[in-house]
Amino acid sequence: MIPLGRISGVYGVRGWVRVFSYTQPRENIVTYKPWFLRRDSGEWRETTLEEGRAHGKGVVARLADCTDRDQAQRLIGYEIGVDRNRLPVLPPGEYYWKDLIGLQVVNTQGDDFGKVDHLLETGANDVLVVKGDRERLIPFVMKQVIVEVNPDQGRILVDWDKEF
Secondary structure, three states, rough: OOOEEEEEEEEOOOOOEEEEEEEOOHHHHOOOOOOOEEOOOOOOEEEEEEEEEEEEEEEEEEEOOOOOOHEEEEEEEEEEOOOOHHHOOOOOOOOOOOHHOEEEEOOOOOOEEEOOOOOOOEEOOOOEEEEOEEEEEEEOEEOOEEEEEEEEOOOOEEEOOOOO
């Protein structure tokens, strides 16, 4: 499963939910079906997305079996995921965040920085949060900072000073 967002609130009284989407653009989350939901690190369970759309700066959606505000309220905090096979194949040089998490990060001098713990979206560029002997924030800028991403070897090669 690949997390694509989470249910962040309710919308109206007929069971619609507000969705915080990780996709770009945000409303793309409603193009993926079926959705799977889970709370915390529990089991994923399949649900049917009946309809969804952009609404203001966010997304709203209506799920099957969710017909009133009380049912929608119980879904707040659930993570939304889709089967990895439903995602489009990316062109060379592009990666899903999920594929970068856990990769070893080494600089061009051979210094091991640790593993990618998670990523941050800053607006200008994404940032790798690497945890090793200490936490490092490394901009994910291909050809300037990121020299090579090799998921098969489990490694990212970076042009980054170990003192940063």
